[in-house]
């Protein structure tokens with residue numbers, strides 16, 4: 354009959370979207386909401402990139418392009434990966450996608466058969482689970498443990514959850530929501546598991562350019578050709594160049610896999626928007642100064658948030674090594690992350706994300722995005738201090 358597919362029926366809505374809608378309703382009633390919930394830069398795309406998009410349109414470049422992406426763009430991406438990340442990539446390994454969402458969906462469809470399992474270490478960015486489910490796969494969250502507010506990578510727990518149906522491990526470093534960067538030893542452990550059990554590694558590197566201090570972003574694919582063969586990297590211009598709404602990303606995989614990904618891209622979207630691809634060429638050629646300026650401001654804002662969190666009694670927190678998120682553990686006396694996030698919104702007008710959306714083991718945590726002004730951050734923490742009764 355004309356019923357929705359079982360996959361469609363199993364798909365749940367996002368709790369993050371829910372709380373944003375609630376914040377919007379409060380704002381309509383006149384509450385001044387301080388938004389520490391956004392998962393995106395508060396900056397606009399660099400002006401040279403905007404100009405390049407407009408010029409491409411004026412030049413009449415609005416036609417379909419190759420489903421793998423523009424050659425010039427794939428060359429820039431391969432070059433960037435090779436020179437900035439020390440990971441030799443050729444353009445035939447690159448497929449330009451509709452954001453990393455696009456890259457992740459074609460990756461899931463390319464590697465999963467119905468019932469195949471994908472291991473996702475907690476805490477993780479929620480949509481991985483839904484993307485795996487949309488491809489007929491089974492997402493297997495792997496709980497992690499936080500010591501003094503810092504999550505350790507659940508390497509051993511990962512190994513214990515491997516079954517005959519396991520197809521892939523998803524890693525995300527720098528991590529949303531923890532801001533953690535995986536160490537070479539942790540990457541090695543993932544690679545060894547993948548080699549020993551013949552698994553794919555899906556490496557989400559969207560925050561790779563946003564690292565602080567001594568932290569270094571390394572791709573798991575740099576651990577050797579045998580590891581690179583089974584790795585699908587997903588990335589995008591969204592966070593790096595503050596271009597979330599432009600919807601431009603890419604996958605990097607070995608050439609035969611890239612060919613399959615390009616076919617799936619073709620039959621999903623035909624090709625990512627042509628003039629946005631042209632603007633992306635300019636982003637890679639001339640956008641790095643802007644990227645560095647944005648990174649510097651995230652660094653300063655993250656330090657502000659760290660200072661403010663340190664004043665809150667009972668809060669455990671590890672400063673992020675990358676991204677623009679802080680992910681503290683709150684004291685049980687405040688309720689769990691879901692309860693406290695609801696109070697924070699209703700009683701203080703501060704929007705933050707409950708840890709539960711990033712996995713059950715993160716239920717006592719909250720994610721604060723610091724992709725917002727220092728004035729908003731300071732006022733938000735003033736309100737939080739009043740709510741929990743910290744003496745000024």
Ligand code: PLP
Pocket residue numbers: 392393451452453454455478525529557559588589590591592597600601602
């Ligand atoms: N991966 C992670 C870890 C993210 O945080 C996000 C966005 O919040 C994405 C992927 C998707 O971003 P996009 O599709 O804009 O590249």
